[in-house]
Amino acid sequence: MANSPSGINNFKVVLLGEGCVGKTSILLRYIEDKFNDKHLTTLQATFLNKKLNINGKRINLSIWDTAGQEKFHALGPIYYRNSNGAILVYDITDEDSFGKVKNWVKELKKMLGSDIVLVIAGNKIDLEHERTVPLEEAESYANTVGAKHYYTSAKLNQGVEELFLELTREMAERAERGARADAGRGSRVLVVDDEAPARSSCCGGARSA
Ligand code: G3D
Ligand code: MG
Numbered sequence: 578m579a580n581s582p583s584g585i586n587n588f589k590v591v592l593l594g595e596g597c598v599g600k601t602s603i604l605l606r607y608i609e610d611k612f613n614d615k616h617l618t619t620l621q622a623t624f625l626n627k628k629l630n631i632n633g634k635r636i637n638l639s640i641w642d643t644a645g646q647e648k649f650h651a652l653g654p655i656y657y658r659n660s661n662g663a664i665l666v667y668d669i670t671d672e673d674s675f676g677k678v679k680n681w682v683k684e685l686k687k688m689l690g691s692d693i694v695l696v697i698a699g700n701k702i703d704l705e706h707e708r709t710v711p712l713e714e715a716e717s718y719a720n721t722v723g724a725k726h727y728y729t730s731a732k733l734n735q736g737v738e739e740l741f742l743e744l745t746r747e748m749a750e751r752a753e754r755g756a757r758a759d760a761g762r763g764s765r766v767l768v769v770d771d772e773a774p775a776r777s778s779c780c781g782g783a784r785s786a
Pocket of ligand 2: 602642
């Protein structure tokens with residue numbers, strides 16, 4: 578995260594998950610409120626920006642989507658490095674895609690530790706009658722890895738806004754905790770400095786104690 582001088586918090590978020598689970602659809606629903614738009618298929622690996630305001634704090638999300646490299650198992654650390662948050666998407670009608678989420682969680686935890694906020698999205702809930710991933714299993718798994726679990730339908734626009742909002746809140750909270758910890762460390766340094774017998778002034782001349 579970069580907290581720019583203008584006071585805007587910039588967060589990077591990556592979408593991860595098997596091909597065809599609906600990652601691009603979720604992103605386009607969130608940013609443009611569209612589904613199955615013609616340009617969906619031509620969208621390349623890149624990011625889309627979204628500006629938010631949470632409790633008076635200005636936040637800029639850069640949400641990264643793939644160009645389909647996941648279909649060739651070709652998504653490496655370069656894609657998710659420096660991410661503040663990851664949305665791990667599976668299709669509730671496809672058990673393999675849920676297995677893939679578990680692999681991503683393992684990899685992200687190994688590579689980034691707990692520095693990243695994870696949320697899991699069970700997408701295509703409009704196809705509830707075709708569900709193969711048991712609800713309790715998905716939710717209790719998410720619990721065990723410290724991730725929040727959401728249900729979404731990019732098609733019917735369900736749960737998408739909430740998912741991004743909650744993720745952003747959590748990232749903002751962590752950033753604030755981090756900033757407070759930094760400030761705490763800063764004041765300790767100041768105390769030590771204060772007790773030094775002599776200091777040079779900002780103009781370069783030594784000050785006698
Ligand atoms: P991906 O980016 O993860 O590869 P896409 O997935 O967003 O390209 O979506 C893959 C297919 O799933 C698309 O169908 C898309 O319309 C469909 N899809 C995405 N989200 C939902 C949803 O919430 N409900 C339903 N029913 N379908 C969804 P096509 O037919 O274009 O391949
Ligand atoms: Mg896609």
